[in-house]
Amino acid sequence: MSAETTPVNDATSLYDADNPAPVIEAPRKRTGKTPKTTRTNFELYGWLFMRLSGIVLVVLVLGHLLIQLMLDGGVSKIGFAFVAGRWASPFWQAWDLIMLWLAMLHGANGLRTVINDYAQRDNTRFWLKMLLYTATVFTVLLGTLVIFTFDPNIR
């Protein structure tokens, strides 16, 4: 119970009052040198975008799943012809385009938040975000390209 009987005393040779062990610093702690406000509204718009795109996505994604997987014979009907038929209509082109953009930006912003919350070192944080942005831009551009340049006579 007393300090003498605990194994911590085995380490007395290593540390004493003049040579204390290093304390474990809290990650990225705030100091007087912490940069002051940047005066941008980026985080505000990001926060709002998540709420608004979330509401729209509930309709778009659930509608998409319903049409693709449940109605009219379900998943077995999906084929090249089905997709070609849908994308002949500007309505479904717009639906898919909006869904692609909102879902990708919504997901990317969510992951950006997760990286900001959990990556401790500035370098890790930076490179994870760069990877995320590259992947997002690539997917969004590729998807947009396919929706607009889709050729039903490709076969």
Add this chain to the structure above:
Amino acid sequence: MSTPTLDKHSAALDAAEDSDSHTITVTFRIRRFNPEVAAEATWEDFQLELDPKERVLDGLHKIKWEQDGTLTFRRSCAHGICGSDAMRINGKNRLACKTLIKDINPEKPITVEAIKGLTVLKDLVVDMDPFFQAYRDVMPFLITKGNEPTRERLQTAEDRERFDDTTKCILCAACTSSCPVFWNDGQYFGPAAIVNAHRFIFDSRDEAGEQRLEILNDKDGVWRCRTTFNCTDACPRGIEVTKAIQEVKRALITRRF
């Protein structure tokens, strides 16, 4: 006859014995860290006799005064006002001086450790500088323009009610050190700083609300709040912390649109 005196005496003794039988044996499992001894923190068990109606702080006092004088913790008023003795008791942030033994299941060992997210200096004492830096950064003082009035600045009861909840803060850091965002990133202002900004933003006498909102609009401001309600659960003063943060968010959005 001496019988009445004897009776009285034995009655007093009975009472003393009675109060003795009220005590129970409690185990305190305390997270000890002393950089002058070892680099790692270790759990240490203490057994002590306590009345279940006593507080965790009484137990810590008993340990420090009777068993191990090296146990280090902060406490000042010991009555829930100064906010010095916030610690993690059975995995929840509480004030040791407001937590009764009977309320936290004394059958099992009671774990006591330092609050998280701040550098532990020794045992239960943490470095509060980053916490107070965030507090300072939201300018927690009355800012006004123009000439000073010749009498006090008056305010209606409704105007006072608007920020009443956030005036209760005692800066114990129980909320900020229960916030998972703050654990991972100390750059986040943390609930306590936002609560104290809220106290002035919604004060009708204060004229720097815009400035404070601008500070909290930053990337380490209110938008990092994940509304996990840890802060509201931890607050020993019962402040609705998450609601206060939400009100600041709403003020920022209504200001913009």
